[in-house]
Structures are given as structure tokens and as C-alpha cells.
Amino acid sequence: MSRTPVLASTRAELAALLAQASGTGPVALVPTMGALHAGHASLMATARARTTGPVVVSIFVNPMQFAPTEDLDRYPRTLDDDVALCAGEGVDIVFAPAVEEMYPGGFSHDAVDTGVSVTPGELATILEGATRPTHFRGVLTVVAKLFGLVRPDLAVFGEKDYQQLALIRRMVSDLCMGIEVVGAETVREADGLAMSSRNRYLDAEQRQVAVTLSRALRAAQERSRYGVAAARWAAMKVLKAEPGVELDYLALTAPDLGPAPAVGEGRILVAARVGATRLIDNLPITFDEAPLAPGA
Structure with missing residues (x-):
């Protein structure tokens, strides 16, 4: 009660x-x-x-x-x-x-x-x-x-x-x-957007664009088995495909925000503007040194 x-x-x-x-x-x-x-x-x-x-x-x-x-x-x-x-x-x-x-x-x-x-x-x-x-x-x-x-x-x-x-x-x-x-842990909407008090500033179209940030982070997680560079490439590919996202930074780091390790636990962080609203998001990520497959 x-x-x-x-x-x-x-x-x-x-x-x-x-x-x-x-x-x-x-x-x-x-x-x-x-x-x-x-x-x-x-x-x-x-x-x-x-x-x-x-x-x-x-x-x-x-x-x-x-x-x-x-x-x-x-x-x-x-x-x-x-x-x-x-x-x-x-x-x-x-x-x-x-x-x-x-x-x-x-x-x-x-x-x-x-x-x-x-x-x-x-x-x-x-x-x-x-x-x-x-x-x-x-x-x-x-x-x-x-x-x-x-x-x-x-x-x-x-x-x-x-x-x-x-x-x-x-x-x-x-x-x-x-x-x-x-x-x-960050609480998210059903489509993956991180909950934030600033989300209420987004109109309906901007709200659809904003989910690009979490999609980019998830893409990096999926490619992180191929190393730091591959994870960054995957995230940037998603972000660049959405013209409504004005990127401030995309960073891959250690958990303490130092340099990202070649192997082991890390963090991926992003900040961007969607319209006039500045949004941030991040996820844990695990890096491996497996070679990137040709054409991947």
C-alpha cells in the first residue's frame, strides 16, 4: 500500500x-x-x-x-x-x-x-x-x-x-x-529509448528518431566480438544513417572511462541532439580481439 x-x-x-x-x-x-x-x-x-x-x-x-x-x-x-x-x-x-x-x-x-x-x-x-x-x-x-x-x-x-x-x-x-x-541499470521504453525527463521535449517524429541512439549502442554490442574498431564502426553506421541525429560524441571506454581495453569489459557512450533536445545514453560492452571477417 x-x-x-x-x-x-x-x-x-x-x-x-x-x-x-x-x-x-x-x-x-x-x-x-x-x-x-x-x-x-x-x-x-x-x-x-x-x-x-x-x-x-x-x-x-x-x-x-x-x-x-x-x-x-x-x-x-x-x-x-x-x-x-x-x-x-x-x-x-x-x-x-x-x-x-x-x-x-x-x-x-x-x-x-x-x-x-x-x-x-x-x-x-x-x-x-x-x-x-x-x-x-x-x-x-x-x-x-x-x-x-x-x-x-x-x-x-x-x-x-x-x-x-x-x-x-x-x-x-x-x-x-x-x-x-x-x-x-538504465530503464528503457519498449523500443529501447532510455527514459529521461527530457524525452517530453520530443515531438512524435523526433521521438522515433531518438531511438537511433540505443540502436547504435546495441549494434556496437553485437560487433564488439570483433574488437573496439568494429564496435565503433557498427555504431557510427547506424547513427550516420539517420539525418535527424546531430552527433556530439561516441566514445568507447573502460568501465572507469579510461581508454577502452582490447579485450574485456568496457562502456560505450553517446550524446546527440534530436531537434533542440540533447540526449545521452550508454551501455556496457565486452571487447574481443577476434579478426574481422572479410566483407563484414
Whole structure:
């Protein structure tokens, strides 16, 4: 049976609710920006299955991770619907603060300002970071704030934002935060499109085009037995055949986003625009060194 979670909008309200739940079990946190869908629900279900204690979902559209030219104002805000979805997944607390509550001293998109923020390091300069140079500084700073406010024992993040997940794991390790970071598999539509809050920006024709990203990743998986080059070729063939996809990057890497191994486990990641909407996706991949057959 679903139960309505308690809504906290201030730090003090959150602290009081967590104090009331003290001792009931480990605290689990699912950070989100709202506009929740079945993919977010799966993160909540993962959190709920891992603890008898409180499950906290944060809903905060973090302005610090949006560059001034990006879609902050356009990003959907659907708090009532989001709370209803949380209720169905056994969430205990929804923390939905105002910007002033999270950044009482203000913030800057620039790397140099008067406040304290998290410097994400070299890993934040590739892939998403190459075109969004301030993005991960904003992400890690707000996640660190949420970790400080909630003090979770574990936090659940989706693998769809794979570089984000890798950076959060690195931050938790490097800064000795003592939090278990759980990565949950990407939830997909029936045709393979990765669920995303930004999918609602796509019109019917663009929605059909968008599935090209997951088709390209699957094609690479199928050819990965012939090596890294063959996997890349297969993915690019699918992407180039669809003129409605404006490719940003296609990357084949190790699981930690280092260079792809000749043999073994890796990751394939893609980012592209469909119309005005920027989409990302990724999948695990296994590389072999088998020679490519003639004419393949």
C-alpha cells in the first residue's frame, strides 16, 4: 500500500524528520531534479529494498549545473505528480528545497567565486565535460550538499548518467565520505529509448528518431566480438544513417572511462541532439580481439 511521504522544504524540516527516523535503519538517498518517471521509480525501489530505514528523495532543479545558455527555465517542474510517484515506491521523505535554501550564500557558474565548491578533476573535462565545462562542478557541489544534509548510508544513482555516476563515486572515495554509491541499470521504453525527463521535449517524429541512439549502442554490442574498431564502426553506421541525429560524441571506454581495453569489459557512450533536445545514453560492452571477417 502506498503512503504519502512527508514533504520538507527547509534544512530544519529535513533535519527534524531524519531525527524522528533515527535508529530505524540505514538512511537511503535518491537525488533527483524532479519530472519523475519510471526510471526514477526504479531507483526508489532499489533504495527501498536495501533498507528498513528512511528513504529520502530530493527534488531540486540545480541551477549551478546549468550553463547560462542551457534549458534551466524550460526544465519541467511537476512536484505534485512527483510526490505521488514517490508515494507508490515507499518513499518516506521528499526534500524539495528552494534555491535559496541550497545556496544561501549564492553561487556562480564560473570556476572562481567567493564560495566553496567541489572541483571535479580531469574526468570532468571529457565527454559531457568537453561541451559543458561547468556542469560537473555544479553536480558534485549539490550532491555534496545533499550528502551533508541527509547524511545517508547509501545513495542510488542511475547508470544513464554514467559519467556523473563515475564522478560521484570518485568524490565519495577521494573525500572519504563513507557512503555506499549504488548504480542502477538504465530503464528503457519498449523500443529501447532510455527514459529521461527530457524525452517530453520530443515531438512524435523526433521521438522515433531518438531511438537511433540505443540502436547504435546495441549494434556496437553485437560487433564488439570483433574488437573496439568494429564496435565503433557498427555504431557510427547506424547513427550516420539517420539525418535527424546531430552527433556530439561516441566514445568507447573502460568501465572507469579510461581508454577502452582490447579485450574485456568496457562502456560505450553517446550524446546527440534530436531537434533542440540533447540526449545521452550508454551501455556496457565486452571487447574481443577476434579478426574481422572479410566483407563484414
